[in-house]
Amino acid sequence: xxxxxxxxxxxxxxxxxxxxxxxxxxxxxxxxxxxxxxxxxxxxxxxxxxxxxxxxxxxxxxxxxxxxxxxxxxxxxxxxxxxxxxxxxxxxxxxxxxxxxxxxxxxxxxxxxxxxxxxxxxxxxxxxxxxxxxxxxxxxxxxxxxxxxxxxxxxxxxxxxxxxxxx
Amino acid sequence: xxxxxxxxxxxxxxxxxxxxxxxxxxxxxxxxxxxxxxxxxxxxxxxxxxxxxxxxxxxxxxxxxxxxxxxxxxxxxxxxxxxxxxxxxxxxxxxxxxxxxxxxxxxxxxxxxxxxxxxxxxxxxxxxxxxxxxxxxxxxxxxxxxxxxxxxxxxxxxxxxxxxxxxxxxxxxxxxxxxxxxxxxxxxxxxxxxxxxxxxxxxxxxxxxxxxxxxxxxxxxxxxxxxxxxxxxxxxxxxxxxxxxxxxxxxxxxxxxxxxxxxxxxxxxxxxxxxxxxxxxxxxxxxxxxxxxxxxxxxxxxxxxxxxxxxxxxxxxxxxxxxxx
Numbered sequence: 334x335x336x337x338x339x340x341x342x343x344x345x346x347x348x349x350x351x352x353x354x355x356x357x358x359x360x361x362x363x364x365x366x367x368x369x370x371x372x373x374x375x376x377x378x379x380x381x382x383x384x385x386x387x388x389x390x391x392x393x394x395x396x397x398x399x400x401x402x403x404x405x406x407x408x409x410x411x412x413x414x415x416x417x418x419x420x421x422x423x424x425x426x427x428x429x430x431x432x433x434x435x436x437x438x439x440x441x442x443x444x445x446x447x448x449x450x451x452x453x454x455x456x457x458x459x460x461x462x463x464x465x466x467x468x469x470x471x472x473x474x475x476x477x478x479x480x481x482x483x484x485x486x487x488x489x490x491x492x493x494x495x496x497x498x499x500x
Numbered sequence: 501x502x503x504x505x506x507x508x509x510x511x512x513x514x515x516x517x518x519x520x521x522x523x524x525x526x527x528x529x530x531x532x533x534x535x536x537x538x539x540x541x542x543x544x545x546x547x548x549x550x551x552x553x554x555x556x557x558x559x560x561x562x563x564x565x566x567x568x569x570x571x572x573x574x575x576x577x578x579x580x581x582x583x584x585x586x587x588x589x590x591x592x593x594x595x596x597x598x599x600x601x602x603x604x605x606x607x608x609x610x611x612x613x614x615x616x617x618x619x620x621x622x623x624x625x626x627x628x629x630x631x632x633x634x635x636x637x638x639x640x641x642x643x644x645x646x647x648x649x650x651x652x653x654x655x656x657x658x659x660x661x662x663x664x665x666x667x668x669x670x671x672x673x674x675x676x677x678x679x680x681x682x683x684x685x686x687x688x689x690x691x692x693x694x695x696x697x698x699x700x701x702x703x704x705x706x707x708x709x710x711x712x713x714x715x716x717x718x719x720x721x722x723x724x725x726x727x728x729x730x731x732x733x734x735x736x737x738x739x740x741x742x743x744x745x746x747x748x749x750x751x752x753x754x755x756x757x758x759x760x761x762x763x764x765x766x767x768x769x770x771x772x773x774x775x776x777x778x779x780x781x782x783x784x785x786x787x788x789x790x791x792x793x794x795x796x797x798x799x800x801x802x803x804x805x806x807x808x809x810x811x812x813x814x815x816x817x818x819x820x821x822x823x824x825x
Contacts, residue, residue, distance in 0.1 A: 364673050378674035380623055381649040388686050389651050391678035393664060396671060411668060414601075436600060467601060491600040494669045 334367045334375070334385070334394050341401055342366065345374060348399070348406025352460065353421030360398065360415045367394065372401040376415075408471055410489035413460045417468035425449040425459045425472065425485055432463040435470060436492035440483035449478055459485060502724040502754045504717040505791035507532045520544055526703070526715035533751045534784060534806055542808015543706045549586040550577070551593045552607040552635070554670050555642050563603045570596065579778045580612040582642075585811070602670035607635045609778065610704075610805040610815035611697070614747040615639040617773050617819045618695050622647040627691040627737055628675075629682035629730055630699055632659035634666035640695065641672045650675040651691070653682035683733040693743045694734045698727045700748035700755050704814020707807045724754045731759055735766065740825035744768065747817045753790040756816040757799050760786070767823040770798040779811035786818065 337345060345366055349357035364376035367385075377395030384390060398412030408416065417424070427435065431445030441461070453459055453474050461470045470490035476482050509517070509528035517527035522543075530543065551574075553560035560582055564574060573588035586593060598604045615636050620626050620643045631637045631652035641650055652675055654660040660679050667675050678685060682696075701719050706712040727748075734744055744763070748755055764770065776783055786802030788795050802818035 376673045378647055378649065380625065380647065381674050381676060384625070384649050384651070384676075384690075387690065389649075389676070389690065391651070391653075391676045391680075394676035396668060396673040411671065414671065432597070436597070463597070467597070469597070469600075491597070491669075494600050494665055495595065497665075 334369045334390055337366050337368055337374070340404070341368060344401060344404055345406045348408065349412070349416060352408075352416050352423055353419060356416050356419045359419040360412065364395070368401060369393075373397050374399050374401060374406065408458065410471060410491065410493075413471045413489070414468045417460050417462060418466070420460055422450050423453060423457065423459050424462060425453070426462045426464065426466065429464055432469055435461060435487060435490055438487055438490060438492055438496065440475075440487070441472065441485040443478050443480055443484045446478055446484065453478075458488065461485060502721060502758055503792040504720045504724070504754050505529070506717065507791065516540065520713070521710070522713040523715050525717070526713070530703070530751060533804075536806070536809065538808040539806045540808070542806065545707055545808065547608070547707050547807055547813055548811050549589070549593070550583050550607055550609045551586060551604045552580070552612060552639065553582045553584070554603055554605065554638060555582065556646050556671050557601060557603045563598055566598055567596065567604070577609055578780065579609055579775055580616060583607060583609050583612050585609070600669070605635050605638060605666065605670065608813045610810065610812035611636060611749070612639060613773070613775065613803070613805070613815065613817045614695060614697050614745055615643060616775060617817050618693050618743060618745045619774065620644045620648060620693055624648040624692040625690060626650050627682075627685065627694045627734070628652045629694060629696045629734060630654070631663050631677070632656065633662040636695065636697060637663065637675060638666060638670045638672060641670075641674050644674060646672060646674045648674050651678070651685065652676065653678045653680055653685055655679070655681040683729055685733065685737055688736050689739040691737045691739060691742060693745070694738045695745050696730055696734050697747045698730055698755075698759070699723060700727070700750040701752060702749055703751045704749040704805075704807070707813060720752050720754050724758065727755055727759050728762060731762060735763065735822070738822050740822055742822050744820040744822065745817065746820065747815065749813060749815050751804070751814055751816070753787050753793060756818075757787050757790065757795050757802065758793055760799060760802060760818045760820065761793065761795055763820055764796045764798065768820040770796070770801045771819045771821050772801050773803055773817065773819055776803075778805060779809070781809050783810065786816070
């Protein structure tokens, strides 16, 4: 793992600030962003980052918050958890019933949406929260919020910590 | 190679072993550890369930209120204010949104004693030498307010995966995981504190695992050999004046007090633990006598948790201080 280069850092900041002005500073705070060979971006405590020259960083370090793909930052599940409380755009809040189904990897139907960013369009990524604004995943908008068919499909949901732990 | 004691098994022990399907060789040793009816009964009964709140995610009082709203009935414990006994659960605690959000983790109460003994502080560099599945690692990260450096080792790919899942789920930014045995961690004298919750024969998990009712001298000797190797590595990476916490979930003195004794003979000091009771009962001091072992009187500062007495699985914990340079 290594620290981000200048262009990568810019991509991280603009990728996070796309969810709202100042989100990048809130998410990163005093953590050190680092990246691995697969493009996974982690936030690492300063004390841990200082160990890098000593060879004490293992195969993984810190908290993965997303990835760099084709020069852009793509939000991961823990990035969404850190960004969600500060996000001003791209958030979809769903009912308790829909939250429970979401954690099984199920899609969201329009009548389960309590409120959402009206600028979201099919193809957009969104942060999904439960009624109490707790982040439960990252989704992709696949339909219209006014219809009857699925409107958001999961990209990353917290239920994967149960489903995938023995995979 | 440590000499593993055989304790004579009289008719009372044999009868107990026979009726409870416990290996007589193991039964005699358990009776020598503590000839207390509550302990012997506790070995055969599932212990209470506990879970620990994660302050890195949320204020624990808020978490407790959320779980109460889901009809979980939780009781405080006297060992760790963030570990709660689960008195009633409408479903598995591992299936709650709180668990998925990293706000709680199931954890036996006794195992919380190891991080408590370690006393990690923000800014510390800590080695967690047998870290998986990461429950204690998350505890240590929380004690450091996620503002230190945790270097974890786990050689098993499946267990390393579970460790990474738990660290991620709980939002820890201060840990790194080496896919290697702890004895392969590089360098010398870089850790302020070392936590070694060592692989062991697991006798203390007998209340929830009937397979632990079988035991052998060979198993104890083999695990004691591995533990010695890990302790040697702990000694190498711990800085002078640093703290080493050694813990296991087994009762065997060859795997517990004998390992601590090796470090005492290298100049380590056994320190008092910051707790002395659990489940309303005093913890049992470590053995200062055991057949085949020469043990320092300071071993009385180590502690044992007993099923049926302390409301936990069996556990051993010791806090050691390395000599200053």
